[in-house]
Amino acid sequence: MPSNYRRPFGYGRVFVSSGKPLSLWQKIVAAVVTGAVFVLALMFSVVLFAVLLTVGAVFWGWFMWKTRALRSQMYEMRNRAPRRAAPGGGVVIEGEVIREVREEQEVHKPR
Template sequence: MQFDKRQERLRHSGATMRPGPPSLLAKVLAAVIGAALLVVGFAVSLVLFAVVLGAGIVIGGFVWWKTRDLRKQLHQQAMRARQTHEQQVHERAGQRMDIDGVVEDVEFHDETRQK
Protein backbone atom coordinates (compact mmCIF):
# COMPACT_ATOMS: atom_id res chain seq x y z
CA MET A 1 0.00 0.00 0.00
CA GLN A 2 2.82 2.39 0.79
CA PHE A 3 4.39 1.46 -2.56
CA ASP A 4 1.25 2.61 -4.38
CA LYS A 5 1.30 5.90 -2.50
CA ARG A 6 4.94 6.50 -3.42
CA GLN A 7 4.28 5.78 -7.07
CA GLU A 8 1.33 8.11 -7.07
CA ARG A 9 3.40 10.81 -5.38
CA LEU A 10 6.20 10.38 -7.92
CA ARG A 11 3.77 10.59 -10.82
CA HIS A 12 2.17 13.65 -9.36
CA SER A 13 5.45 15.42 -8.67
CA GLY A 14 6.80 14.50 -12.12
CA ALA A 15 3.73 15.87 -13.81
CA THR A 16 3.97 19.19 -12.04
CA MET A 17 7.70 19.62 -12.75
CA ARG A 18 7.64 19.87 -16.49
CA PRO A 19 10.82 21.37 -17.81
CA GLY A 20 10.41 24.58 -19.77
CA PRO A 21 12.48 25.71 -22.71
CA PRO A 22 16.18 25.87 -21.90
CA SER A 23 17.48 29.23 -20.80
CA LEU A 24 20.29 31.09 -22.52
CA LEU A 25 22.68 30.07 -19.75
CA ALA A 26 21.78 26.40 -20.23
CA LYS A 27 22.33 26.68 -23.98
CA VAL A 28 25.72 28.36 -23.58
CA LEU A 29 26.76 25.84 -20.94
CA ALA A 30 25.71 22.95 -23.18
CA ALA A 31 27.69 24.42 -26.11
CA VAL A 32 30.81 24.95 -23.96
CA ILE A 33 30.62 21.44 -22.48
CA GLY A 34 30.05 19.94 -25.95
CA ALA A 35 33.03 21.82 -27.41
CA ALA A 36 35.21 20.78 -24.46
CA LEU A 37 34.21 17.14 -24.94
CA LEU A 38 35.06 17.37 -28.64
CA VAL A 39 38.49 18.85 -27.89
CA VAL A 40 39.22 16.24 -25.22
CA GLY A 41 38.07 13.44 -27.53
CA PHE A 42 40.27 14.74 -30.34
CA ALA A 43 43.28 15.00 -28.01
CA VAL A 44 42.75 11.46 -26.73
CA SER A 45 42.48 10.15 -30.28
CA LEU A 46 45.74 11.89 -31.24
CA VAL A 47 47.55 10.41 -28.25
CA LEU A 48 46.15 6.97 -29.03
CA PHE A 49 47.19 7.33 -32.69
CA ALA A 50 50.72 8.33 -31.64
CA VAL A 51 51.01 5.36 -29.29
CA VAL A 52 49.78 2.89 -31.93
CA LEU A 53 52.06 4.42 -34.59
CA GLY A 54 55.06 4.28 -32.25
CA ALA A 55 54.36 0.67 -31.33
CA GLY A 56 54.00 -0.22 -35.01
CA ILE A 57 57.33 1.39 -35.86
CA VAL A 58 59.08 -0.36 -32.98
CA ILE A 59 57.60 -3.78 -33.83
CA GLY A 60 58.23 -3.30 -37.55
CA GLY A 61 61.85 -2.30 -36.90
CA PHE A 62 62.35 -5.30 -34.66
CA VAL A 63 60.96 -7.71 -37.27
CA TRP A 64 63.03 -6.03 -40.02
CA TRP A 65 66.20 -6.32 -37.90
CA LYS A 66 65.59 -9.97 -36.98
CA THR A 67 64.87 -11.03 -40.59
CA ARG A 68 67.82 -9.28 -42.28
CA ASP A 69 69.89 -12.50 -42.53
CA LEU A 70 66.94 -14.38 -43.99
CA ARG A 71 66.38 -11.65 -46.59
CA LYS A 72 70.06 -11.77 -47.52
CA GLN A 73 69.93 -15.55 -47.97
CA LEU A 74 66.78 -15.32 -50.07
CA HIS A 75 68.39 -12.66 -52.26
CA GLN A 76 71.50 -14.81 -52.82
CA GLN A 77 69.35 -17.84 -53.57
CA ALA A 78 67.31 -15.86 -56.09
CA MET A 79 70.49 -14.61 -57.79
CA ARG A 80 71.85 -18.17 -58.05
CA ALA A 81 68.54 -19.39 -59.48
CA ARG A 82 68.54 -16.53 -62.00
CA GLN A 83 72.11 -17.30 -63.10
CA THR A 84 71.28 -21.00 -63.44
CA HIS A 85 68.20 -20.17 -65.49
CA GLU A 86 70.18 -17.81 -67.75
CA GLN A 87 72.86 -20.48 -68.27
CA GLN A 88 70.21 -23.01 -69.26
CA VAL A 89 68.61 -20.56 -71.70
CA HIS A 90 71.94 -19.75 -73.33
CA GLU A 91 72.95 -23.41 -73.54
CA ARG A 92 69.71 -24.21 -75.32
CA ALA A 93 70.43 -21.38 -77.75
CA GLY A 94 73.89 -22.77 -78.47
CA GLN A 95 75.74 -20.19 -76.42
CA ARG A 96 78.03 -20.64 -73.46
CA MET A 97 78.20 -18.31 -70.47
CA ASP A 98 81.32 -17.94 -68.35
CA ILE A 99 81.44 -17.13 -64.64
CA ASP A 100 81.23 -13.37 -65.19
CA GLY A 101 78.03 -13.75 -67.19
CA VAL A 102 79.67 -13.15 -70.58
CA VAL A 103 77.99 -15.11 -73.36
CA GLU A 104 80.15 -16.87 -75.94
CA ASP A 105 78.79 -18.21 -79.21
CA VAL A 106 79.20 -21.93 -79.63
CA GLU A 107 78.71 -23.82 -82.83
CA PHE A 108 77.29 -27.32 -82.79
CA HIS A 109 77.91 -29.82 -85.53
CA ASP A 110 75.63 -32.74 -86.04
CA GLU A 111 78.01 -35.56 -86.90
CA THR A 112 75.36 -38.21 -86.72
CA ARG A 113 73.91 -37.12 -90.03
CA GLN A 114 75.29 -38.98 -92.98
CA LYS A 115 75.76 -37.38 -96.31
Protein backbone atom coordinates (compact mmCIF):
# COMPACT_ATOMS: atom_id res chain seq x y z
CA MET A 1 0.00 0.00 0.00
CA PRO A 2 1.56 3.32 -0.98
CA SER A 3 2.36 5.77 1.80
CA ASN A 4 0.29 8.48 0.13
CA TYR A 5 -2.90 6.36 0.38
CA ARG A 6 -5.74 8.60 1.42
CA ARG A 7 -7.68 7.44 4.50
CA PRO A 8 -11.23 8.54 5.43
CA PHE A 9 -11.58 11.51 7.77
CA GLY A 10 -10.63 10.79 11.38
CA TYR A 11 -9.22 7.33 10.75
CA GLY A 12 -5.61 6.87 11.78
CA ARG A 13 -4.69 10.55 11.70
CA VAL A 14 -3.16 10.67 15.17
CA PHE A 15 -1.02 7.55 15.21
CA VAL A 16 -0.03 7.24 11.57
CA SER A 17 3.50 8.39 10.99
CA SER A 18 5.55 8.62 7.87
CA GLY A 19 7.42 5.37 8.63
CA LYS A 20 9.87 6.72 11.19
CA PRO A 21 9.76 5.36 14.78
CA LEU A 22 7.87 7.18 17.52
CA SER A 23 9.78 9.68 19.58
CA LEU A 24 10.14 9.39 23.35
CA TRP A 25 7.50 12.12 23.82
CA GLN A 26 5.00 10.24 21.63
CA LYS A 27 5.64 7.00 23.52
CA ILE A 28 5.05 8.74 26.87
CA VAL A 29 1.80 10.32 25.62
CA ALA A 30 0.66 6.97 24.22
CA ALA A 31 1.38 5.24 27.57
CA VAL A 32 -0.46 7.95 29.55
CA VAL A 33 -3.47 7.82 27.21
CA THR A 34 -3.53 4.01 27.37
CA GLY A 35 -3.39 4.12 31.17
CA ALA A 36 -6.15 6.72 31.32
CA VAL A 37 -8.39 4.67 29.03
CA PHE A 38 -7.75 1.57 31.15
CA VAL A 39 -8.57 3.43 34.39
CA LEU A 40 -11.76 4.87 32.87
CA ALA A 41 -12.83 1.43 31.67
CA LEU A 42 -12.16 -0.03 35.11
CA MET A 43 -14.14 2.74 36.80
CA PHE A 44 -17.03 2.25 34.40
CA SER A 45 -17.09 -1.50 35.03
CA VAL A 46 -17.05 -1.00 38.83
CA VAL A 47 -19.91 1.50 38.65
CA LEU A 48 -21.88 -0.78 36.31
CA PHE A 49 -21.35 -3.74 38.65
CA ALA A 50 -22.49 -1.69 41.66
CA VAL A 51 -25.62 -0.52 39.83
CA LEU A 52 -26.49 -4.05 38.69
CA LEU A 53 -25.90 -5.42 42.19
CA THR A 54 -28.14 -2.73 43.70
CA VAL A 55 -30.91 -3.28 41.15
CA GLY A 56 -30.71 -7.04 41.74
CA ALA A 57 -30.92 -6.63 45.51
CA VAL A 58 -33.90 -4.30 45.21
CA PHE A 59 -35.66 -6.73 42.85
CA TRP A 60 -34.95 -9.66 45.18
CA GLY A 61 -36.36 -7.73 48.15
CA TRP A 62 -39.46 -6.71 46.19
CA PHE A 63 -40.01 -10.29 44.98
CA MET A 64 -39.63 -11.74 48.47
CA TRP A 65 -42.05 -9.13 49.84
CA LYS A 66 -44.67 -9.84 47.17
CA THR A 67 -44.49 -13.62 47.61
CA ARG A 68 -44.45 -13.76 51.42
CA ALA A 69 -48.15 -14.74 51.69
CA LEU A 70 -47.75 -17.50 49.09
CA ARG A 71 -44.65 -18.85 50.80
CA SER A 72 -46.39 -18.92 54.21
CA GLN A 73 -49.39 -20.75 52.66
CA MET A 74 -47.09 -23.33 51.11
CA TYR A 75 -45.30 -23.82 54.44
CA GLU A 76 -48.60 -24.30 56.30
CA MET A 77 -49.90 -26.74 53.69
CA ARG A 78 -46.71 -28.77 53.95
CA ASN A 79 -47.01 -28.95 57.72
CA ARG A 80 -50.73 -29.85 57.62
CA ALA A 81 -50.34 -32.62 55.05
CA PRO A 82 -50.42 -36.11 56.55
CA ARG A 83 -47.21 -38.04 56.38
CA ARG A 84 -47.47 -40.93 53.98
CA ALA A 85 -45.99 -44.23 54.99
CA ALA A 86 -44.00 -46.34 52.64
CA PRO A 87 -45.94 -49.05 50.82
CA GLY A 88 -46.03 -52.26 52.82
CA GLY A 89 -44.99 -50.51 56.03
CA GLY A 90 -41.32 -50.28 55.05
CA VAL A 91 -38.79 -47.49 55.00
CA VAL A 92 -38.09 -45.49 51.83
CA ILE A 93 -34.42 -44.80 51.19
CA GLU A 94 -33.66 -43.01 47.90
CA GLY A 95 -36.79 -44.32 46.23
CA GLU A 96 -36.44 -47.97 47.25
CA VAL A 97 -38.71 -49.62 49.80
CA ILE A 98 -36.86 -51.61 52.40
CA ARG A 99 -38.86 -53.94 54.60
CA GLU A 100 -38.13 -56.89 56.76
CA VAL A 101 -39.84 -60.15 55.84
CA ARG A 102 -40.23 -62.69 58.60
CA GLU A 103 -40.55 -66.40 57.96
CA GLU A 104 -44.24 -66.50 58.92
CA GLN A 105 -45.07 -63.48 56.70
CA GLU A 106 -43.28 -64.84 53.66
CA VAL A 107 -45.57 -65.11 50.68
CA HIS A 108 -45.48 -68.45 48.92
CA LYS A 109 -45.49 -68.22 45.17
CA PRO A 110 -47.40 -70.83 43.21
CA ARG A 111 -45.13 -73.26 41.44
